[in-house]
Amino acid sequence: MLLPLLLPDSNVVVWWTGRAPENLASDPVGRLGKRRITDSMSAARPLAALELRARNMAPGDTDLTWTRLTPWRALLAAAVDQYPAKITGARVSGARGNAAALLLQAWLECRLDVPVERTVSRTGFGITEVTLTTAKGDISIVREDGKVATFSAPGCRIERWRCVVAT
Numbered sequence: 001m002l003l004p005l006l007l008p009d010s011n012v013v014v015w016w017t018g019r020a021p022e023n024l025a026s027d028p029v030g031r032l033g034k035r036r037i038t039d040s041m042s043a044a045r046p047l048a049a050l051e052l053r054a055r056n057m058a059p060g061d062t063d064l065t066w067t068r069l070t071p072w073r074a075l076l077a078a079a080v081d082q083y084p085a086k087i088t089g090a091r092v093s094g095a096r097g098n099a100a101a102l103l104l105q106a107w108l109e110c111r112l113d114v115p116v117e118r119t120v121s122r123t124g125f126g127i128t129e130v131t132l133t134t135a136k137g138d139i140s141i142v143r144e145d146g147k148v149a150t151f152s153a154p155g156c157r158i159e160r161w162r163c164v165v166a167t
Helices: 046-055 064-068 070-082 099-112
Strands: 013-015 035-038 061-063 087-094 116-120 127-134 137-142 148-152 159-162
Touching: 046 061, 046 099, 061 064, 064 070, 064 099, 070 099, 070 127, 070 137, 070 148, 087 099, 099 116, 099 127
Parallel strands: 013 035, 035 061, 087 116
Antiparallel strands: 087 127, 127 137, 137 148, 148 159
C-alpha cells in the first residue's frame, strides 16, 4: 500500500463502487479520505445499505442516493414556492426497496415537520409520485414514465416539466 507516499495535506476521496465497509470513517482506507463516497442504490439490499450508512454516518460521508434526489428536491421546492400553503402531510410513492424514496420521506418529515407516508408504486420505477397535503387540496408531482413530471395543485393548471430523475 502507498500510505507512506501520501502527502498529509492531500485531498483524498475514497469511493466504494461495490460493497462498502460497515463504518466508512473507521475503515483503514476510509481514514485516508476527507470524502468517502458510497451508493446504497447499487447494493443488493439498498434499504439496508442506506440504514447502515445512517447509523455510521461521519463528516465526509456521502451516499450518491442523496445526490440523485437533487431534481426531486428542486421540483418540490419550486412546487411549494409556486403554491404557498401550509402543508399538513405528505406521501412519497416509489418502487419496492427504493432507498431514495426512504431518504426523500425522511427529508420531507425533517424539513416540513409533518408525517410523511411511504407507499409502493404500482407502475414505474424509482420515485413515481410525491404528494403534499394542504387544507385547500393536494400539491402533486407525478412521474410515471421516468421522463416527464406532471405538477398539479388546487386551482392551478397542470404543467408538465421534462426532467431527468433517475431515482
